[in-house]
Amino acid sequence: MKYYVLFGPPGxxxxxxxxxxxxxxxxxxxxxxxxxxxxxxxxxPLGIQAKALIENGSLVPDQVVEGMIESRISHAQGVxxxxxxxxxxxxxxxxxxxxxxxxxxxxxTACVSIMIPDATIHERIAHRAHIEGRADDAREEVVxxxxxxxxxxxxxxxxxxxxxxxxxxIDGIGTIEEVQARIFALMDKH
Ligand code: ADP
Numbered sequence: 001m002k003y004y005v006l007f008g009p010p011g012x013x014x015x016x017x018x019x020x021x022x023x024x025x026x027x028x029x030x031x032x033x034x035x036x037x038x039x040x041x042x043x044x045p046l047g048i049q050a051k052a053l054i055e056n057g058s059l060v061p062d063q064v065v066e067g068m069i070e071s072r073i074s075h076a077q078g079v080x081x082x083x084x085x086x087x088x089x090x091x092x093x094x095x096x097x098x099x100x101x102x103x104x105x106x107x108x109t110a111c112v113s114i115m116i117p118d119a120t121i122h123e124r125i126a127h128r129a130h131i132e133g134r135a136d137d138a139r140e141e142v143v144x145x146x147x148x149x150x151x152x153x154x155x156x157x158x159x160x161x162x163x164x165x166x167x168x169x170i171d172g173i174g175t176i177e178e179v180q181a182r183i184f185a186l187m188d189k190h
Contacts, residue, residue, distance in 0.1 A: 002081030
């Protein structure tokens with residue numbers, strides 16, 4: 001099984017690129033952001049707990065997303081691997097993922113990182129706010145908090161995956177097709 005970690009700052013285009021990636025490599029797409037938004041929409045206890053945190057630009061507790069990912073990895077059938085989108089987002093989550101996979105005799109295949117500068121993050125999220133109507137895109141201070149959270153808690157993962165030789169970065173600036181071609185070129189090597 002392949003275990004790709006799709007990495008990048010908010011607005012890098014992870015969700016946009018994920019569809020083509022899962023289709024081409026027969027992967028199960030696990031987006032923690034999407035899973036959490038559907039828990040919120042369904043009004044589950046987990047959703048109620050996550051809503052306030054997400055809408056203020058903070059992360060939900062590690063254990064919450066770890067549980068969501070572990071149960072889906074163990075139940076998936078008929079796929080050649082997983083595209084983990086938005087997970088891990090902290091070093092602690094990355095360590096738990098490594099342990100989870102080790103128990104299955106597996107490991108992360110590659111961390112595919114889509115990189116864009118902070119100025120582009122703001123532009124993309126402002127644009128998306130009009131289209132998707134996500135509560136965490138609407139307010140500038142929330143977007144700012146997500147970017148700060150990314151730099152403080154998520155960016156250290158670059159070093160984590162570099163150290164174990166799994167880190168692969170592509171430039172997220174360009175058309176959707178251009179970025180997709182860069183991602184495919186890289187995934188074809190793994
Ligand atoms: P984006 O890619 O724009 O950052 P996501 O849809 O991936 O947005 O995530 C939306 C929100 O869901 C995050 O800001 C965070 O509050 C929560 N979230 C998603 N994944 C995780 C995670 N792995 N750990 C903690 N919180 C998460």
